[in-house]
Amino acid sequence: MNKKCRLVTLSSVGFSLMLSGSIFAHGGEHAGLTEQINTDYKVHLAPLFKHFHQNPELSTVENKTADRMAKELRDAGFDVTENVGGTGVVAILENGDGPLVSMRADMDGLPVEEKSGLPYASTAKQVDPITGNDVFVMHACGHDVHITSLVGTARRMQAMKDEWSGTLMLIVQPAEERVLGAKAMMDDGLYERFGTPDFGLAFHVSSGLEAGKIAVTDGSPYAGADTVDIIIHGVGAHGASPHAGKDPIVLGSQIVLALQTLVSRELPPRDPGVVTVGSFHSGTKHNIISDRAVLQLTVRNTSKATRKVLLDGIKRIAENMGRVAGLPDDKLPEVIVSNESVPPTNNNPELAQRLRALWIKEMGEEIISKKPNKGMGAEDYPFFTTEPYIPSVYFGVGGTPEADFKSAKAGGAPIPSHHSPLFKITPEPAVKTGVEATVHALLELLPSSKITKNN
Incomplete structure (x- = not known):
């Protein structure tokens, strides 16, 4: 009061x-x-x-x-x-x-x-x-x-x-x-x-x-905004033996491309939204396949409904692309939504x-x-x-x-x-x-x- x-x-x-x-x-x-x-x-x-x-x-x-x-x-x-x-x-x-x-x-x-x-x-x-x-x-x-x-x-x-x-x-x-x-x-x-x-x-x-x-x-x-991290777990290997590992850079690249369909194919054309991958970090050397990659995203919306579509879609795409790559359930990509989030x-x-x-x-x-x-x-x-x-x-x-x-x-x-x-x-x-x-x-x-x- x-x-x-x-x-x-x-x-x-x-x-x-x-x-x-x-x-x-x-x-x-x-x-x-x-x-x-x-x-x-x-x-x-x-x-x-x-x-x-x-x-x-x-x-x-x-x-x-x-x-x-x-x-x-x-x-x-x-x-x-x-x-x-x-x-x-x-x-x-x-x-x-x-x-x-x-x-x-x-x-x-x-x-x-x-x-x-x-x-x-x-x-x-x-x-x-x-x-x-x-x-x-x-x-x-x-x-x-x-x-x-x-x-x-x-x-x-x-x-x-x-x-x-x-x-x-x-x-x-x-x-x-x-x-x-x-x-x-x-x-x-x-x-x-x-x-x-x-x-x-x-x-x-x-x-x-x-x-x-x-x-x-x-x-x-x-707009409303969310900060999202995707942690991708792979299996490290020699760059000359990619079949011996699970490459998180390839998987991360596939996730980045798949995320582009969220706004274009899952939101109504007049409903604005943005999913931007602003950072992609992985690896230490030319001939080493890393065992980890991290994507950093900003996700923008103008309504609670749009926010849910985008965040749910990011989690679904990341996890299922991990399954496509043959990762077991305990190594699927992790989607972390930061508390640095604001409504529209x-x-x-x-x-x-x-x-x-x-x-x-x-x-x-x-x-x-x-x-x-x-x-x-x-x-x-x-x-x-x-x-x-x-x-x-x-x-x-x-x-x-x-x-x-x-x-x-x-x-x-x-x-x-x-x-x-x-x-x-x-x-x-x-x-x-x-x-x-x-x-x-x-x-x-x-x-x-x-x-x-x-x-």
Whole structure:
């Protein structure tokens, strides 16, 4: 249960009212918001972004980033709790009666050496908690945009306290890149300690979208994902005597090819799914047949039914290809599904439509990107919104100037993808759009005291 009494509940009547009623419309009340964000970016957010970009930290060890975020949010007037689910930070601003709305930003970087050529490129190194190696670290997925925008949002919502009512929860999440942080925060009693949100928001910057644009879907912007290992047991032998062994490389190759039929032949053509074998390891020398091979897979889905078809199919194919190779039951391939698994991210359709209309009204029709979402990337944000169910919207914010897309189309340099050492975002339009879109959404969902009293 939430710790404070709120005027809005998730009953069917209350929820319908919040989504369809006009009591949350702000019209042109916030015409000066863009100018305020412009000023704050020049003075505070631009240097903050560069600080985060030059000082990235790996998943689960984002200690300095968390410290800086805690300071920034305290300075913005929020009640801040640190070390939630590891390095996670939760900032609360109570502002009278009303709903509780959460906004999440992830903060971890990646073990990638930056080669973007930016004057403020990261040269940071850190000990990888997985391998123990000293590695280069880079914000190669734009999380520096997310946390900078969250600070900008906090500062604007504090400055506009007389225009909204309720409770704002800002979540600074660790370890998204390893899909561990959201679950860790939930396991640490996030909602029991701070209240269960009535609505949830999050966004991701995208190098594939034009800077300053917003992308929002009524359905699933991100897929569910599973990490799967297949351990193949063989019988070792001399390379000149293959008949004396059971070659796990040949068997592994047959499994890889057979897996390609899962999506093409077992899923309906309009039901998306992905099975990718990203790693195949076996053997030590030219003339030795190994006794073991390991395949590493990522498996993507957009529904529980699709997930079951794919995971069941992987197990069936691997085991039965082992039987085809003549392996006994105690040496059949083992299929191991990792706990690094996330469900699909599903936007609440009514809320997505409401916010899309709001953003068009407040920021102009051209703000909404027309590009279709064709990716199957995954997110751990659903751990915040699935159990219990929280109506939520996860939207995209563009990070690449339109001129760069035109240049790439004309044969110039291609647009670097996320997780690439060449990845870069143009921070000013991305950060400012993230702040403005979020603030408008929060003002829509947190009714002002004046509106509350009149309704």
